[in-house]
Amino acid sequence: MDLKGKTVLVTGSSRGIGEAIALAFAQQGANIVLNARKPVSEEMTNKLTALGVEVETILGDVSEFDTAKMIVDKTKELFGSIDVLVNNAGINRDKLIMRMTEEDFDATYQVNLKGSFNMIRHALPLMLKQRVGSIINISSVVGETGNVGQANYAASKAGVIGLSKSVAREAAARGVTCNTITPGFIETDMTDALSDKIQEQMMSQIPLKRFGKTEDIADAAVFLSKSDYITGQTIRVNGGMYM
């Protein structure tokens, strides 16, 4: 897909990986719809509009089915299409399973897996009608490996991989692709919050000996959206942490 003038909707794009993904697509000439629960900074929208593309922000919680519909409908109203959907919004509530509450599990599932389903459920009919589209779901390396203290998060992210492969099979006949990116340890607010000890443990498992940058994930997202022959795949961007 040539991204110039296309519409790219990125959930959870007020900061971190989502912000880098939005920026990378804008650099390709795509119009951007930002989404987050809280207002996006003016600095961020200015950075994007300076690239000469159109930028709109639609606030809303993707874990709510009807709100996800509103985000999709408003995007369609503003731009007439959704060519790329990046399901990036995600949260973690890390705790050992023996201490994990039902609320910790449900909240993580509700945003990470159900949120991705909600957005796909509402955006896919439009993409199928267009006979072109790319869906990219941001999962995590721990969705494939599991992790101590992340049973809820890992389960939700593993679910994203199954969701993605199924959508890929269902949508392929109409030229719509669906892929997953599983980031390793990426430097963002989410990972800054981890203790030094956990960060050191993580580093010891990364053959390339550096934490990932948000741009590493953004580059993979742009690459996937440009291909119309890659679908149902899980692309690992993790410095070799899991092969």
Ligand code: NAI
């Ligand atoms: P972050 O915490 O810095 O940003 C998350 C974004 O999602 C924010 O914009 C927040 O407002 C938004 N968000 C959260 N819940 C939402 C909801 N219900 N509705 C709409 N927006 C919502 O996170 P970060 O680190 O940038 O992560 C982005 C994605 O990458 C997440 O899905 C995360 O699980 C995944 N990931 C991150 C890794 C890392 O090392 N940072 C590693 C593997 C995966």
